Amino acid sequence: MRYHTPTTFQDAAAIAAASTGTLRFLAGGTDVLVQMRAGMVQPDDLIDLKHIPGVDRIEKTPEGGWRIGVAVPGIVLGAHKELVRDWPGVVEGMNLVGSTQVQGRATLAGNLCNGSPAADSVPGLFAAGAVVTVTGPKGSRDIPVEQVPVGPGRTSLAKGEVISAITLPPRAKNGGDAYLRFIPRTEMDIAVVGCAVNLRLDGDRVAEARVALGAVAPTVILSEACAQAIIGTTLDDAALAALAKAAKGAAKPISDKRGTKEFRIEVAGVLARRAARIAYDRAKGMKA
């Protein structure tokens, strides 16, 4: 295995494009090293991205959003007060990944590229409308985060391409987001179902909403039906019931050792309702 430490994303992309064997990018390493250990992946080229300037930074964009470097670990996101104030749902999703030790290393970009449908940070990114910067041999392009995962363990990134930043949009006035997951224990588990809701209020009414579900399809999914169920409402009981129904309709899970199909569908509705309520309270400026 060749261990590379490029200092620009262009160089990283060039090494990746030239690689003829198995290739992995290394940020936090909490998935890659496990896969190497298990013998699932034996990279010929391992490209450590942490020597690229800026990958460990969280920066405010000129528009008022947040540009998050690909090597920023969960513990740093959680300690960033302004980011947590703007995007509590995104950060709480990331902070549910693994243990304190894993939080010291694991990154949003890694969680996204690992491609798990149950990745806890990804529904929050979908709901937030995060934009992913992809750098390849021919330059960089920005794509919506929901275009990255295409199936379990698979992304839309082409050979030689690497995520070089994740950008959260400016937090709208009277906006809030939240992420909830179900696991049968209190900590250190993989989501049976996850749900993120991001919304903006106009007075008491929901003006805009984005709802994402995790672990109920081959990828995390964004549900337009869920959003439509609550837009224009005050999130009263009828709206919450419509949201739960839409979430159950959007969920297309499989049965596996973590939960049955029927259970996952039911829980998708419950979590959507609860996450929407928390996002609404946060948008109202209430502590939640």
Add this chain to the structure above:
Amino acid sequence: MSKIHVTATVNGDPVEFLADPRETLLDALRNHLDLTGTKEGCGTGDCGACSVTVDGTLVCSCLMLAAEANGKRVETIEGMAKEELHPLQRKFIEHAALQCGFCTPGILVAAKALLERNPDPTDTEIRYWLAGNLCRCTGYDKIVRAVQDAAAEMRQDHRGAA
């Protein structure tokens, strides 16, 4: 396969060694530096027996390549006791917060990192912080009590020194 020259600071001492590119920090600590206090439990980041801090951040040394430690400041269990045992170490003995002891170095390193950030944690905060440190013998009640007792003593000492 070419080796990678790694220089780092471990428990305050400058070290250097040649690492295989695939070698973990855990294996380098144990096999190149003879620091065998850091244990390998699962090797996949689930059990926390290999906990160390790198530039002050708590990590699993099995989930980090030795090459990634180049230029970093690593603290292991061997650096915990100075002239005397660290209060956490003493309280783990007093409270019998271990049986076989295999998880203990990782739990001590993790608990020390917690008390540096939060000198007065609740039981719940301790349990969540240590959720990635598995003990299969003792159960966690004695561990939580030992951490609380050590924290109380360290707060007292801190006030005494101020």
